[in-house]
Amino acid sequence: MTAEARPSNLNVPNALTVLRIILVPVFLVVLFTHPENPGWRVAATAVFVVAILTDLADGHIARKYNLVTDFGKLWDPVADKALTGAAFVSLGILGELNWVIIVLILVREWGITWLRAAIAKYGIMAANRGGKLKTVTQSVALAIYLLGLENLPVWLQVIAQVIMWAALVLTLLTGADYIRSALKIRRDAIAAGTRRK
Template sequence: MNTDDAAPETKPSNFNVPNILTVVRIILVPVFLVVLFMHPHDQGWRLAATAVFTVAILTDLADGHIARKYDLVTDFGKLWDPVADKALTGAAFVSLGILGELWWWIIIVILLREWGITWLRAAIAKYGIMPANKGGKAKTVTQSLSLILFLLWLEPLPSWIGYVAWGLMWLALALTVVTGLDYIRQAMGIRRDAIARSRAGS
């Protein structure tokens, strides 16, 4: 049989579970903000807002796992999954800044790194793909856990929860900066290697 006559590999449909979860996460961002600012100093409303945020974070874990396990990675998911993630965590960080519960300089450093690395990935895509590393995954987990604790509203909670929340936030900040610098190093290496291969082949 002539391999040239073989049917081309079909791409998975954009209408699949991982992409639906990504869309759900995007929709939950304004829902989260409305619930959070409805009564930001009421423990019940804060718990509800935290629950919405937590559900949205869990959709992020689920869609990536399902997409990889069942080979449902699509261009839609590649584009919108990181956008949904950054929109959700960005909304949480900025909201905590507006409420005066987290220092703005921490928020600015983290958000500059998050959006900067997202832009960097897109910018070097023509040279090669920059995969997520273990440090980046640890950063995401610590950011998510610290945000969940802060969103609960630390003031009326036992003091030890505040210590844990701030400990996680400082760890998240450190991982955010360190992994950001590592991604820049990776990006420079990917670009350098791609240019070297191109010159060697010309």
């Protein structure tokens, strides 16, 4: 019996992942060109939203057409972290988001990304539903904040702050869940005597 052929890394979902990484510096340039100008803030937010939508698109396409690859599993989260990390740090630099929130989220985000890479020899830890909900919540909060809260009505500012706090809670809770999953993957691989070279 022949082994099932794996999809090529040269596919549309992986191309979208690479595009998302490329959009990160574009987003930063637009945001910091005139951060005090509402028009430029809208433009930067638009670039951010387009980049986020590539994340939704690549996952959907990969699953629908069976184009899930190890490259995608590993680099899709990295692309997400690069984009959202750039947005979080930018808001901190602009003085529009508390650095405590930023540091807590980024330590968790990059810590889990490092953990994925560290356990890759035992197995690939794909994103779970909690992680996806966390990403959506972060993305919505960031998109509103990037518009510039001072440019928004008070009610929308309150909603943005509530969503940001929800994103923080989800980020920390799912981080703990990923650590448990990583330990299980490692434990099961050792028990089965399997390990990737």
